[in-house]
Amino acid sequence: MSKRDYYELLGLTKGASPDQIKKAYRTKAKELHPDRNSENPEAESQFKEVNEAYDVLKDSEKKAAYDRFGHAAFEGGMGGNGRASGQGDFTSAFSDVFDDLFGDFMGGGRSSGGRNRASRGSDLRYNLRVTLEEAFSGLQKSIHVPTSVQCSACRGTGAESGSEPTNCPTCSGMGKVRATQGFFTVERTCPSCSGTGQIIKNPCRNCKGVGRIDKDKSLSVNVPAGVETGTRIRLSGEGEAGMQAGPSGDLYIFIEVEDHKIFSRDGMNLFCRVPVSMSSAALGGDIEVPTIDGGRSRVKIPQGSQSGRQMRLRNKGMPAIKSSQIGDMFIELAIETPVNLTSRQKELLLEFEKLSEDNNPESKSFFSGVKSFWDTMKG
Numbered sequence: 001m002s003k004r005d006y007y008e009l010l011g012l013t014k015g016a017s018p019d020q021i022k023k024a025y026r027t028k029a030k031e032l033h034p035d036r037n038s039e040n041p042e043a044e045s046q047f048k049e050v051n052e053a054y055d056v057l058k059d060s061e062k063k064a065a066y067d068r069f070g071h072a073a074f075e076g077g078m079g080g081n082g083r084a085s086g087q088g089d090f091t092s093a094f095s096d097v098f099d100d101l102f103g104d105f106m107g108g109g110r111s112s113g114g115r116n117r118a119s120r121g122s123d124l125r126y127n128l129r130v131t132l133e134e135a136f137s138g139l140q141k142s143i144h145v146p147t148s149v150q151c152s153a154c155r156g157t158g159a160e161s162g163s164e165p166t167n168c169p170t171c172s173g174m175g176k177v178r179a180t181q182g183f184f185t186v187e188r189t190c191p192s193c194s195g196t197g198q199i200i201k202n203p204c205r206n207c208k209g210v211g212r213i214d215k216d217k218s219l220s221v222n223v224p225a226g227v228e229t230g231t232r233i234r235l236s237g238e239g240e241a242g243m244q245a246g247p248s249g250d251l252y253i254f255i256e257v258e259d260h261k262i263f264s265r266d267g268m269n270l271f272c273r274v275p276v277s278m279s280s281a282a283l284g285g286d287i288e289v290p291t292i293d294g295g296r297s298r299v300k301i302p303q304g305s306q307s308g309r310q311m312r313l314r315n316k317g318m319p320a321i322k323s324s325q326i327g328d329m330f331i332e333l334a335i336e337t338p339v340n341l342t343s344r345q346k347e348l349l350l351e352f353e354k355l356s357e358d359n360n361p362e363s364k365s366f367f368s369g370v371k372s373f374w375d376t377m378k379g
Contacts, residue, residue, distance in 0.1 A: 003071050006053035014067065018058065025054040121148070121212075121240035121249040128253050130223060132260040136292050136318055138225035142218065145251060148240045149215045151207035156245030158211040163202040165244075168193035196244060212241040221253055226321040228265070231255040263292060268327025270317045273334050274299075281305045281335045289331055291316050299331055306362070307335035 007014055010024040028050045030036070037043030056062045056074070065073035126145055150156040159165050167173035171190035175197035178187045189195040203209025219238060232252055239249025257265070264271045274289055284303035288296050297313055310330050317327025341349070 004049065006057055006066060009049055009053040010057070012057075016057075021054065021057045025050065025058075029054075119243045119246045121242040121246065123249040124239045124251045126251060126253050127256060128221065128223070129256045129258055130227070131258050132263060132265065133292065133294075134223070135227050135255075135257045136225060138227075139223050141221045141223055143221055143253075145217045145219060145238070147215065147217050147238075147251075148212045149217065150241040150245070150248075151204060151211055151213050153206035154204035154211065156211045156241065158200050158204055158207065158209040158244065160202040160204050165198035165200045168197055168199050171197060173197040198244070211244055219251070223253075223255070224321050226268075226319040226323075227255045227257070228267075228318075229255060229257045231321070262290060263329075265318065268318045268320055268325065270327065270329045271332065272329060273332045275334045275336045276301060276305070277336055278338060281307075281333065289313075291329065292318070301333065305333055305335070307333060309333045 007016065010016075010021065010028055012020060012024050016024070029047070032043055032047040032050055056066050062073075124145065124147055126143060128141065128143065130139070130141075151158075153161065157165060168175070168190060170192035171177050175190055175193065175195045176187050177190050180186075190197070193199055200209045204211075207213050217238070219235065221233065221235070223233070232254055235251040235253065237248045238251035241248050262272060270292060272289060274287065276287065280287070280301060282304065284301050284305070286298050286300055289299055290296055291313070297316065299311055299313070310332050313329040313331065315326045316329035319326050338345070
């Protein structure tokens with residue numbers, strides 16, 4: 001049975017460029033791979049034909065011989081460099097698209113080792129504490145972050161000025177070495193270059209060949225009004241410098257708002273517990289309460305107010321981030337029982353107690369219910 005034309009197998013025409021040949025092979029290899037064609041008994045033989053074609057056409061010398069003599073170039077010793085059988089170097093051919101194929105089979109995202117020598121720097125986290133007043137108004141804050149920055153002497157390459165990193169001879173710059181076991185290829189990090197794909201023969205004296213140095217960085221952070229504990233601010237490119245002149249990571253500022261002595265917070269709303277004298281609660285009156293902006297507001301207490309009563313001050317709470325909305329402030333009354341009474345004060349309270357039978361409706365209702373409960377229990 002005569003062999004099919006190698007160009008035809010890959011869907012190409014004679015004179016195709018190396019990039020066109022490689023692209024066509026990738027497409028065919030994915031299409032005909034046996035793992036994707038378990039129901040097609042001819043898939044394996046077709047896959048081998050495609051590999052054989054690519055093994056010849058990717059090599060400039062073999063391709064030139066094939067273009068001149070066709071399949072005869074590899075029969076009877078013609079072509080001179082070795083593969084008289086014409087079966088093709090499966091391992092060599094398949095390894096060129098190994099990452100593409102197995103990236104699809106295993107969900108993508110395989111690292112290509114030394115092909116991407118430059119790696120992005122790590123993201124950093126900085127915890128920033130602010131007061132409630134600062135969270136209300138917003139602020140510009142200066143911080144100092146211990147990080148790694150690109151070495152200015154070698155510009156991140158890790159090599160001394162005037163020299164350049166060279167491809168690792170062990171992995172040929174791939175960053176990984178492969179061993180073929182039957183049909184599959186096992187891949188591991190290159191032991192010589194630790195996966196970078198490069199060897200630095202003359203390392204930079206400033207960074208010892210790392211490409212970056214440790215340094216404290218001073219930054220100005222814009223904290224917007226309305227932040228709360230857990231708010232995250234991202235500063236792009238302010239994280240650690242990348243390896244091998246790669247891009248820097250990001251810096252994430254995590255906000256923590258300190259507890260306040262007067263106010264408590266729930267989202268955009270503020271709460272303030274205000275002590276009120278027994279007489280003011282009974283007779284009513286006006287009190288002054290503080291607001292988070294440093295001002296004060298007058299609040300009218302209705303006669304007969306009980307402890308725990310809440311009153312709302314609209315638009316006196318916290319602002320929303322990047323919005324014109326403002327929360328409310330809630331005043332909670334805490335009726336204060338007088339202490340350290342003089343003899344005269346005690347006499348007046350006792351006298352008041354005798355006259356206050358109809359002045360305590362909650363107490364009267366409660367004890368009336370208690371009496372009914374006891375009567376029921378007695379049967």
